[in-house]
Amino acid sequence: xxxxxxxxxRKTINKFFLTIAVGVILLILGIILMxxxxxxxHGEGHGEAAAAGHEAASWTKRLFMNLWLNNVYFTGISLxxxxxxxxxxxxxxxxxxxxKRVSEAMGYYLPIGFGVMLLVFLFGGHDIFHWTHDYLYDxxxxxxxxxxxxxxxxxxxxxxxxxxxxxxxxxxxFFNWLRRNSINEDLQGGTSFYHKSIRISxxxxxxxxxxxxxxxxxWVLSIDTHWFSTMFGWYVFASWFVSGLSVITLTVIILKQxxxxxxxxxxxLHDLGKFVFAFSIFWTxxxxxxxxxxxxxxxxxxxxxxxxxxxxxxxxxxxxxLLINFVFPFLVLMxxxxxxQMIMLKIVTIAILIGHWLDFYLMMMPGTMRGDAGIGFIxxxxxxxxxxxxxxxxxxxxxKASLVPVNHxxxxxxxxxxx
Amino acid sequence: xxPHLSLTLIHLIAMNKKFVLGIYDDEDVLLExxxxxxxxxxxxxxxxxxxxxxxxxxxxGIKRSRLPIIAFFCGLFGTSFALWMQIWMLGFxxxxxxxxxxxxxxxxxxxxxxELTVLCAAFGMVITFFIVSxxxxxxxxxxxDKRATDDKFVMAIEVNEGVTDMNALNDLLRSNGAIEVNExxVIK
Numbered sequence: 001x002x003x004x005x006x007x008x009x010r011k012t013i014n015k016f017f018l019t020i021a022v023g024v025i026l027l028i029l030g031i032i033l034m035x036x037x038x039x040x041x042h043g044e045g046h047g048e049a050a051a052a053g054h055e056a057a058s059w060t061k062r063l064f065m066n067l068w069l070n071n072v073y074f075t076g077i078s079l080x081x082x083x084x085x086x087x088x089x090x091x092x093x094x095x096x097x098x099x100k101r102v103s104e105a106m107g108y109y110l111p112i113g114f115g116v117m118l119l120v121f122l123f124g125g126h127d128i129f130h131w132t133h134d135y136l137y138d139x140x141x142x143x144x145x146x147x148x149x150x151x152x153x154x155x156x157x158x159x160x161x162x163x164x165x166x167x168x169x170x171x172x173x174f175f176n177w178l179r180r181n182s183i184n185e186d187l188q189g190g191t192s193f194y195h196k197s198i199r200i201s202x203x204x205x206x207x208x209x210x211x212x213x214x215x216x217x218x219w220v221l222s223i224d225t226h227w228f229s230t231m232f233g234w235y236v237f238a239s240w241f242v243s244g245l246s247v248i249t250l251t252v253i254i255l256k257q258x259x260x261x262x263x264x265x266x267x268x269l270h271d272l273g274k275f276v277f278a279f280s281i282f283w284t285x286x287x288x289x290x291x292x293x294x295x296x297x298x299x300x301x302x303x304x305x306x307x308x309x310x311x312x313x314x315x316x317x318x319x320x321x322l323l324i325n326f327v328f329p330f331l332v333l334m335x336x337x338x339x340x341q342m343i344m345l346k347i348v349t350i351a352i353l354i355g356h357w358l359d360f361y362l363m364m365m366p367g368t369m370r371g372d373a374g375i376g377f378i379x380x381x382x383x384x385x386x387x388x389x390x391x392x393x394x395x396x397x398x399x400k401a402s403l404v405p406v407n408h409x410x411x412x413x414x415x416x417x418x419x
Numbered sequence: 420x421x422p423h424l425s426l427t428l429i430h431l432i433a434m435n436k437k438f439v440l441g442i443y444d445d446e447d448v449l450l451e452x453x454x455x456x457x458x459x460x461x462x463x464x465x466x467x468x469x470x471x472x473x474x475x476x477x478x479x480g481i482k483r484s485r486l487p488i489i490a491f492f493c494g495l496f497g498t499s500f501a502l503w504m505q506i507w508m509l510g511f512x513x514x515x516x517x518x519x520x521x522x523x524x525x526x527x528x529x530x531x532x533x534e535l536t537v538l539c540a541a542f543g544m545v546i547t548f549f550i551v552s553x554x555x556x557x558x559x560x561x562x563x564d565k566r567a568t569d570d571k572f573v574m575a576i577e578v579n580e581g582v583t584d585m586n587a588l589n590d591l592l593r594s595n596g597a598i599e600v601n602e603x604x605v606i607k
């Protein structure tokens with residue numbers, strides 16, 4: 001089996017930089033419009049909020065929320081890349097060997113995700129997390145909140161920061177460990193790296209199970225500080241996982257259409273399609289399980305979460321979320337033929353990536369931006385910046401090793417994969 | 420039962436058919452043989468194998484099953500039936516207030532709808548499969564060669580009395596790697 005080295009043309013790299021540049025311009029435009037008061041992309045939310053006597057959210061808050069949203073989204077996708085490789089190792093899977101390097105390279109975004117998350121939390125923590133305000137814990141202050149004060153053992157600045165550092169440290173450690181083994185296997189061959197990778201993967205899966213769930217509470221759930229859901233770890237994981245699978249599938253297709261990954265055929269795409277299809281349904285299952293129990297019990301402190309998301313401002317996103325992330329992939333990817341066709345997979349995975357961005361939007365914005373949220377220049381701009389950076393780092397990672405793991409013991413099995 | 424006795428029994432009945440059986444002991448040789456035999460214009464009745472062989476459907480020219488279409492419509496029936504049943508029962512026939520919810524409370528109907536969709540799709544598919552493949556308790560199966568359940572692959576070709584050139588067929592099978600070529604008459 002021969003090596004396959006990816007070479008990213010200068011033109012493609014320029015496109016990534018262009019994406020970032022357009023993002024920056026849109027972002028600056030959005031900030032100027034918003035700082036100048038209202039603005040075209042602001043919508044009616046501003047007026048309503050002002051009429052209701054609330055203080056309108058500042059542009060810095062909106063900027064920090066967007067940074068946080070995109071960083072959590074892309075960090076999750078990146079983490080799923082490592083998770084997917086680990087699952088394949090532990091399952092002794094043979095079919096995925098040819099596409100393994102794609103998901104492996106996704107992990108290269110993790111250090112950047114760490115840096116951005118740390119900075120945004122340190123500078124914009126008060127804008128994102130209500131619980132970071134000291135007065136909530138001061139019993140003499142009139143804004144004292146006994147419920148949040150009761151959570152201070154877990155939700156406090158230092159413990160939150162330590163958790164964030166530990167999660168990222170572990171993830172980056174395991175990513176580098178797996179990656180190093182994988183590359184050494186290319187150079188030296190033999191099965192020892194494979195067996196070692198299985199052990200590393202098994203350890204990582206345990207770490208991942210705990211840390212991804214806790215990260216979901218910390219980074220997403222704690223935004224709605226009073227509210228809690230025991231399904232939330234799963235919910236965020238499901239959203240990350242299906243987005244990550246979509247990125248893997250989409251990248252494999254784009255590489256294939258550009259003449260790389262020659263040994264990947266419709267059978268591998270079929271399996272990836274099945275993954276995307278199945279985990280879209282899995283996400284829906286978790287979504288519904290969370291929704292129905294809260295809707296049925298109708299306890300005020302729980303149902304407030306969905307009432308916030310079903311008010312005029314977010315209703316369309318609430319239902320669009322279900323349409324894009326469940327109905328669309330469910331109906332389009334149902335047949336065998338659709339899962340084996342690149343064009344179908346491309347349409348669905350791009351839709352899912354947009355859909356799950358909206359899903360994270362819906363998890364974060366109602367609790368912070370309230371009626372002032374919108375999808376305008378700031379949102380699109382920030383997303384484009386993150387997308388450009390992610391693509392730069394991800395494709396750089398892809399070029400660092402052969403796209404075909406030449407000495408993987410199951411390579412032959414993957415080449416002859418047939419479903 | 421001694422072989423000659425069963426042969427005598429078969430000869431007593433007019434409705435019998437004669438098959439030529441090519442016995443193979445290698446999966447890859449078999450797949451190539453199937454392609455060559457079909458390319459030579461010989462119609463293969465069926466191939467028997469101890470385990471599923473990847474790619475055998477394609478070389479035999481077997482079209483993909485249409486069972487998934489049945490599954491989809493059975494599932495669709497399950498969805499519609501479940502929704503209609505719950506909406507009619509709780510919304511029109513015997514409206515009750517449960518948990519302060521509206522009579523037609525769609526979210527509460529989803530679990531039952533989901534279960535009935537799965538149930539109807541699964542049962543519909545299994546029952547259709549039984550009917551299409553004529554699987555029933557009284558089914559009699561002609562075992563062409565018992566070794567097809569152990570370590571050999573058996574390619575069965577139906578003989579048209581007087582039309583099929585037996586020697587040519589024998590040569591064709593052997594030249595494509597058959598380790599044995601047998602003849603067998605079975606009750607159709």
